[in-house]
Amino acid sequence: MSQLAINGGPKAIDRPLGVTWPGFGDAERQALTAVLESRKWWRGGYSDPNESWVGRFESAFAEYQGAQFGVACTNGTQAIELALKAVGIKPGDEVICPASTFVASATAVILVNAIPIIVDIEPETYQIDPDAVEAAIGPRTAGIMPVHYGGFPCNMDRLMAIAEKHGLFVIEDCAHAHGSQWRGKGCGTFGAFGTFSLQMGKNLTCGEGGIVLTDDEDLAAKAFSYHHIGRMPGRPFYEHHIVASNLRMTEWQGAIAYCQSQRLPEQNERRMASFRRLEAGLREIPGVDPIPWDESLVTRRGCYFYHFRFKSEEFEGLPRSRFVEAMGAEGLGIGSGHLHPIQRNPLFTNRNFGPVCWPAGIDAPDYASVETPVADRILAEEGCSLGHSLFLGPPEDMDLILDAIRKVRDNVRELR
Ligand SMILES: Cc1ncc(COP(=O)(O)O)c(C=O)c1O
Known part of the structure; x- marks a missing residue:
């Protein structure tokens, strides 16, 4: 019997998480x-x-x-x-x-x-x-x-x-x-x-x-x-x-x-409390690692999106794209940050810079040959991002996210 929502099973998250953004009053x-x-x-x-x-x-x-x-x-x-x-x-x-x-x-x-x-x-x-x-x-x-x-x-x-x-x-x-x-x-x-x-x-x-x-x-x-x-x-x-x-x-x-x-100071405190709760759970699940957060250095975290690391090898080789798809079916939208390193955008590869005035003899690098292997890999395969408004809901929302991740991991064979 199929358990994963992507295969017709019940969703791990059956209510909206976080808050509607932006809030006002x-x-x-x-x-x-x-x-x-x-x-x-x-x-x-x-x-x-x-x-x-x-x-x-x-x-x-x-x-x-x-x-x-x-x-x-x-x-x-x-x-x-x-x-x-x-x-x-x-x-x-x-x-x-x-x-x-x-x-x-x-x-x-x-x-x-x-x-x-x-x-x-x-x-x-x-x-x-x-x-x-x-x-x-x-x-x-x-x-x-x-x-x-x-x-x-x-x-x-x-x-x-x-x-x-x-x-x-x-x-x-x-x-x-x-x-x-x-x-x-x-x-x-x-x-x-x-x-x-x-x-x-x-x-x-x-x-x-x-x-x-x-x-x-x-x-x-x-x-x-x-x-x-x-x-x-x-x-x-x-x-x-x-x-x-x-x-x-x-x-x-x-x-x-x-x-x-x-509203921002209180919202940021609430986001950080949620990060901590989520991270405590992520650390218990192999293959979904928080970014190391040294609180003596990173003393406050504002957040547009929250990143964690997906390790395919801990999910029996499952590609991130398939993990994201399965999590989406369970009720959690996961992003990847941006699509690719910025120099892969057509404006750089085609050198569509518009009416720039660079002094004679000075030119931009050949962006098509700029290598950024770490950014390529993280954006394509590893980084998983969650939007900041997810962290403003009830603290129990973090537990639902963790339940959904555990469910996908426990049933990873269904995805292969
Ligand atoms: C890192 C970064 N810099 C600059 C901007 C540009 O901001 P705006 O969209 O307000 O022009 C954005 C927008 O998302 C951004 O993410």
Whole structure:
């Protein structure tokens, strides 16, 4: 008799897990009504821009993450562009970023006429490999862009030491890491800037949006100017100092982002309690290993998605794709992070870079030949990801997930 749901048996998980994302309540309703009735639908309506919803969000989120200054903007991609412009990126400069990320980490670099150098990740943590970073440094390297992939912090001790040794800037892509900390210090506060996305799926969202954080007052002023058509704080409105776009966040987004930022600390605590419960169970099941979580280093885990490691050899050679299929039938959607290393996207293999202005004699690498075997393997065969909203439901949801994994493992022969 078939037991697995994929073969017609009963599902191990027969109710929705986690919570519907995003959540909202009276705070969001009242804030949106307040924006409407104020007739100040952009922050420029306020004589003190810090009193706007956008300003309140910037202060609240910067404080939670442990940064001095925040500049909210349109989205996470443009947050990276903003940060790169503010640190003074020049055409043809190289910025080292990981293969395992969303493509915007690298395309934002191209959009400011610089060149992404894509390197492999560590097999243990799935984060950018500091040795690969060091090996990729050359005469045109200007900076490093670690991405705290899934919200798990990169090794900031090593990356900051490498940056300092070679005189490079660090811009942390924190699109997945709202709340994450390395050794008690917020992700996004190590380098010159941390950049965040507030797009709908993220664990802090206002539908679309972004923010850059920094501790440097001068850099904050530059970011402000680059997001505000070249205006400078405290200067006349029609006085423009640099060529820059309009990347301003609206008050609608600011109101939602502020309210959601007030929910984030408690949500992150709940997520971490769920991770711990899930991990205690995963450790008991051969073939589904948590990423080692040294709590003296990774002191807080924000999370866009949670990764665990699928070991096919412990499942009698079952491919991950078949495990994911069987788990889906049991009632749990499992992802893999992203489809493939970013350099395998057609835009890189076909060199569709758009109207870039690289100085004469300077060209991007042949991305088709950039080898990142660890990222290839993890994205294709090993990494299993669970979305963050799964971890906000009742703690018993973790037990159901574990039951479903055990069931698939115990009946793996049915899948072969
Ligand atoms: C790692 C990473 N960087 C940057 C971005 C871009 O953010 P946005 O979609 O808000 O432009 C994303 C979006 O998912 C991302 O995952």
